[in-house]
Amino acid sequence: MKLVKLWEADMKKAYALQTAFEADENGFVNLAYGYSFDQFIDYVQTRKGYEHGIGLPEGFVPDTVFVLVNDEGEYVGLFNFRHTLNDFLRAGPGHVGFGIAPPFRRRGYASEGLRLLIERISPQIAEDEIYxxxxxxxxxxxxxxxxxxxxxxxxxxxxxxxxxxxx
Ligand SMILES: CC(C)(COP(=O)(O)OP(=O)(O)OC[C@H]1O[C@@H](n2cnc3c(N)ncnc32)[C@H](O)[C@@H]1OP(=O)(O)O)[C@@H](O)C(=O)NCCC(=O)NCCS
Structure with a gap:
């Protein structure tokens, strides 16, 4: 299994994954909900900018969206890593949000994907632990x-x- 940055992923497969999520499921928000493929391509470029702090909405911190890819090359989930914590994030949402697409649930992907993500982001985290x-x-x-x-x-x-x- 591996994590691939959204903007480095195959866009057709990433779009299929993105559209598998509801607008908001348990606080995992699909910011591209209802988008056409062309709108999704623009969205991905916007998210790429956010990684470097470009065009961030007020109150947002830089973040990176990763696609979780299984050993068969299927796109199974999305993990969002917020690089720093502001007061709002520290009090609640923290560094990481994630979702596994419905067809791939209950197979351990969230647990293992989270482990892979923690391994990847740990060197970048200022806090002693991941929130x-x-x-x-x-x-x-x-x-x-x-x-x-x-x-x-x-x-x-x-x-x-x-x-x-x-x-
Ligand atoms: C929550 C979510 C990420 C779990 O993904 P997943 O890949 O199915 O999770 P895993 O297979 O790693 O399962 C984790 C554990 O939860 C259990 N589990 C999975 N689905 C469950 C369910 N519907 N009800 C109860 N337990 C469940 C598994 O048995 C496993 O338990 P174990 O480790 O003790 O055996 C996925 O359901 C999802 O994307 N939901 C919508 C978005 C969301 O809620 N994101 C999280 C926001 S904080």
Missing amino acids: LSVHKDNPASLRAMQNNGVIHHEIEGAFCVRIPKIL
Whole structure:
């Protein structure tokens, strides 16, 4: 399995993956929901800019979108890595958001993809640990996080999880 930056991926396969997600599922937001293929291509270039802080909306930090590719070359999920934490991210969402496309769920991809991502991003994280959070009514995501880390504390409606860096 491997992680490929969205803008370095095969655009046809990436579009098929992106369109497999709802507009918002448990807080995993599909910012390209309902886009045509051409709109998606523009969106990918916008996301590429965000990685370098170009064109970021107010209050957003630079981030990188990765596609999780399985050993058969299928595009199975999306992982979003926020490079730094502002007050809002520190209090809740943290460094990482992810989603696995419905046909590929319950096969361990979220858990293993998260491990691969943590390995990849750890050297770039200023904090001692990686911050994430998950809605309390999302046991699958919580389990994937707990396969890599621990619940640190609770806030209203969510668990805040910390994952040790892999260095
Ligand atoms: C949550 C999500 C990422 C899980 O992906 P996945 O690849 O199916 O997860 P995994 O296969 O790694 O499973 C992780 C654990 O959750 C369990 N699990 C998976 N689906 C489950 C479900 N629907 N209900 C309960 N447990 C579930 C698995 O058995 C596994 O448990 P184990 O490690 O104790 O055996 C996926 O369902 C998804 O993309 N959902 C929509 C977006 C989302 O919720 N993103 C997370 C936002 S924080």
